[in-house]
Amino acid sequence: LAKTTQPISMDSYEGQEVNITCSHNNIATNDYITWYQQFPSQGPRFIIQGYKTKVTNEVASLFIPADRKSSTLSLPRVSLSDTAVYYCLVGDNSNDYKLSFGAGTTVTVRA
């Protein structure tokens, strides 16, 4: 079954921009793309959601190309507290349109 795929890990330094891409080749036509952040010993927390083009909020931006087969979460000027696991969530039309989390990307921010 085709599922979402993300890089396993990314390293960065404080003040840099971090971009995480999620591939979702079989995204359901009507589904949004949602990103979550998870710290150790906590449940995931919503970051941002979009359907197409670009969405921006106070913590991140989300870029979605026209074919919607991927999306890129952009974290501007990261700090140590942004060290976490980041997940994308989409509906998968190859899996009965069920919502499916990616495996997550561990982002480590260093001083």
Next chain:
Amino acid sequence: ETGVTQTPRHLVMGMTNKKSLKCEQHLGHNAMYWYKQSAKKPLELMFVYNFKEQTENNSVPSRFSPECPNSSHLFLHLHTLQPEDSALYLCASSPGERDDEQYFGPGTRLTVT
């Protein structure tokens, strides 16, 4: 605090035990979810309830039995578990539409011995 609480936070049980996990949401949401999070695996959606009715069961073994008595409470009854069932069990709630933001509880860390 997300408005979703889970008890207990940690649980150790033998394979022959019966235990239950509890989840409560104080957000007025209509949908509730159970997820399993194992080490080095993606979050796995187990069950979805919407307005107290089960709308999704992702081929979960029968040794996991969910119960949703009302829109604010969700239980996961456990019996004759296996060591590979050891994981973090997360509960979430959302207003009810498919793409709504999900609010997660802190999880129950389950160890099966």
